[in-house]
Every structure is written in structure tokens, then in C-alpha cells.
Amino acid sequence: MENILITGGAGFIGSHVVRLLVEKYADTNFINLDDLTYAGNLANLDDVAHKPNYRFVKADICDYTRMQQIFAEYHVTGVIHLAAESHVDRSITDPFIFARTNVLGTLTLLQAAKEYWKDDMQGKRFYHVSTDEVYGSLDHGGFFTETTPYDPKSPYSASKAGSDHFVRAFHNTYKLPVVVSNCSNNYGPYQFPEKLIPLFINNIRHNKPLPVYGKGENVRDWLYVEDHARAIDLIFHKGKIGETYNIGGFNEWKNIDLIRLLIRVADRLLGREEGASEKLITYITDRAGHDLRYAIDATKLHRELGWKPSLQFEEGLEKTIQWYLNNQTWMDNVTSGDYQKYYTNMYANR
Ligand code: NAD
Ligand code: TYD
Numbered sequence: 001m002e003n004i005l006i007t008g009g010a011g012f013i014g015s016h017v018v019r020l021l022v023e024k025y026a027d028t029n030f031i032n033l034d035d036l037t038y039a040g041n042l043a044n045l046d047d048v049a050h051k052p053n054y055r056f057v058k059a060d061i062c063d064y065t066r067m068q069q070i071f072a073e074y075h076v077t078g079v080i081h082l083a084a085e086s087h088v089d090r091s092i093t094d095p096f097i098f099a100r101t102n103v104l105g106t107l108t109l110l111q112a113a114k115e116y117w118k119d120d121m122q123g124k125r126f127y128h129v130s131t132d133e134v135y136g137s138l139d140h141g142g143f144f145t146e147t148t149p150y151d152p153k154s155p156y157s158a159s160k161a162g163s164d165h166f167v168r169a170f171h172n173t174y175k176l177p178v179v180v181s182n183c184s185n186n187y188g189p190y191q192f193p194e195k196l197i198p199l200f201i202n203n204i205r206h207n208k209p210l211p212v213y214g215k216g217e218n219v220r221d222w223l224y225v226e227d228h229a230r231a232i233d234l235i236f237h238k239g240k241i242g243e244t245y246n247i248g249g250f251n252e253w254k255n256i257d258l259i260r261l262l263i264r265v266a267d268r269l270l271g272r273e274e275g276a277s278e279k280l281i282t283y284i285t286d287r288a289g290h291d292l293r294y295a296i297d298a299t300k301l302h303r304e305l306g307w308k309p310s311l312q313f314e315e316g317l318e319k320t321i322q323w324y325l326n327n328q329t330w331m332d333n334v335t336s337g338d339y340q341k342y343y344t345n346m347y348a349n350r
Helices: 012-024 064-073 088-093 095-117 155-174 196-205 225-238 255-269 276-280 299-305 313-326 328-336 338-347
Strands: 003-007 029-034 054-058 078-081 125-131 178-183 185-187 210-213 219-224 244-247 252-254 281-284
Touching: 003 012, 012 029, 012 225, 064 095, 078 095, 078 225, 088 095, 088 155, 095 125, 095 155, 125 155, 125 225, 155 178, 178 225, 185 225, 185 313, 196 210, 196 255, 196 276, 196 313, 196 328, 210 255, 219 225, 219 255, 219 313, 225 244, 225 299, 244 299, 252 255, 255 276, 255 313, 276 281, 313 328, 328 338
Parallel strands: 003 029, 003 078, 029 054, 078 125, 125 178, 178 244, 185 219, 210 281
Antiparallel strands: 219 252
């Protein structure tokens, strides 16, 4: 029996990965390890929490003794590591927690895996989920490939780059069976409303200002979160040990163009005149060190494992806006902080 430890499963992408894998592989046990920071919300997993092949464990990935206990208690045979601090703006305000969680936390997990598997690495796998931001910022031309040199520019991307280097170092030095992927910006249900798309949907709904950094000319490559989860499933099961796979949407948008499209669709779904909410657009001081453009070349993943995005952006965006409008209670619980009180009390004494 396989026992797969998924870290950060109560977060945005992690909850989609947990849902997909728990439902698809009924004969595999999945242990969702999450410390329930502000970004972790077990309500994201209400629909799978009762499944017999699912367990939740509240723990901090930086706690080595606890990681050792968990590997032994659950006989862990594989890891899909998503737990991280993930928001660039927070990394600018408080870089230390990013170094702690992303670098030291990843190192702690690697060490726990290496020690637990050291006598038999056969069939084991440590999958590290990372970001395209480690490659730095592009000008208007070119794409990031798996061989683009690392050039992180924000405390967030620097901490993710540090974690990626440790993962590869453990493969090179200890032969730990690792695989790494670097993905572009995700969007979809259950994303914390500090990130562009859910923040703006919520603000449009409440007629609040839409804060656009600089002139809105930065470019991001957007991928629907369920397509990322499918790629993770594929790479975890079929990817080659020691390899890196870039994941992207082949879908670049200048922020201001995306925001205008978002406004049109949201206005239509809210029964407003299309474009009426454009008056909410508010240009504000640019983010410090704001990366101009990210663009992923995901040809390797397509060529070697046959993956490609399943949704057109317009379709994915409409689905996403509709989801947030239909799930206002989820949004209200997150913005009021109620989700944390509930689960913090529930797990306080465990
Ligand atoms: P998220 O912020 O929504 O979720 C992170 C999760 O990690 C939360 O559930 C949080 O409680 C948990 N966590 C944080 N610190 C922890 C700790 N010390 N111990 C245990 N759990 C802890 O993040 P996300 O957007 O779902 O991103 C998941 C992963 O994917 C991250 O590694 C991120 O770098 C990467 N990634 C994200 C994107 C994106 O667009 N969101 C794109 C590419 C890669
Ligand atoms: P974000 O969702 O924070 O992701 P990332 O910084 O990892 O790409 O931001 C996406 C883009 O939107 C980025 O160029 C910054 C911009 N942005 C705004 O203009 N206003 C905002 O309030 C936010 C959160 C982001």
C-alpha cells in the first residue's frame, strides 16, 4: 500500500491536488500535512474529508522531530511537497518567514525523507512543487525553459529558488529520488483573496477599489488550477527521477487586459452593465521590484508526458468568477477570519 504525504494540502493548489488524488486512487492513502497558517483552510476539503484513504495532520514542516514521527507513523512512501509561504507582497513585508518555511521547511522534509528511506529508496519519490518565478523576469520576448538559469528577484522567489537547490542537492548527494516542477500563475476556486483574481472578484462584488500596481503592464501566464493538479498527478507518477518539468498555460495576459476581461464577465454575471465596474480601477504605487513578465515554455511536459491545459482562459475565468459568486460564505469566512477560529480551536489540543 502506498502512503503519500501531501504537504500544504489545505491551501489553494494543495486542496485541488488532494481532491484529485484521493478520488482517483482509492487504494492509496493520502496524508494531508498542513500547519493551517492564514492560507490553510480545511473548508477547502469538506467534500473529501470523510474518505477512508484521507487523513489530516496538523504540523509544521520545520519541526524535524515531528516530521520523523510522521514518516514513521504513516510509513510514508512518497511526498508531494506544496507547503510554502506563497505571496510576493507578504515576502516584501516579512522575508524571514519565507526563508524559514520555504528553505528550512523544505530542507527539514528532505532530511526526514532521506533518513527514513535511506536503506531502501526503491519506489520512493519526493516531488517538490515550485514556481516559474525562480527564473526571474523576462522582457517582452522569450520563454522560461527547464534550462533557464535561476535569477530570482523577490524574497518569495529567492526562497523558492533556495528550496529547489536543496532538493536537487539531495538528489545529487544522497541519491534521494526527487522530481521538481515549476509552474506559472494559477487561478481557480479556493484561492486566498490576497492574490489578484479572487481579490478583484470580491472587490467588484462589493464595489470596492481595484488596486492595480503601476500601469498594469506586467504580464503573467495563467493556468487553471485543476490543470496544474493534473500535471502534478502525471509528473508524480510518470515523471523521470531527477528531472524538472515546467508547467504553464501558454496563456499570457497583461494585467490591465486581464482585469478588463474580469470586469466584463463579473459585471455580466452580477447583472450589471458590462464594464460598469471599470470605474473601480485604481492605479497605485507599483510593487517594489515588480517582475515585468513571466512566460513558461511547457513543451517538455507536453512532449514527454502528453500534458496540455484543458481549458481556454475565457472559459476558466468565467467558471472561476461564477464559483466565487456562488460561494460567498466561503469568501466571507476567509475575509472575516472565521475559518481560522473554527479550525484552530478544533486542532488546538492535538
Ligand atoms: P497557499 O499559500 O494557498 O497554501 C500554502 C499552504 O501551506 C497552506 O495551506 C499553509 O497552511 C501551508 N503551510 C504554510 N507554512 C507551513 C508550514 N510551516 N508547515 C506546514 N504547512 C504550512 O499556496 P498555493 O498557492 O496553493 O501554492 C502551493 C505551492 O505551489 C507553493 O509551494 C507555491 O510556491 C507553488 N506555486 C504556486 C503558484 C500559484 O500561482 N499559486 C504557482 C506556482 C507554484
Ligand atoms: P499575484 O496574484 O500576487 O501573483 P504574482 O505576484 O505571484 O504574479 O499578482 C499577479 C499580478 O497582479 C502581479 O503582476 C501583481 C498584480 N497585482 C495588482 O496589480 N494588484 C493587486 O492587488 C495584486 C494582488 C496583484
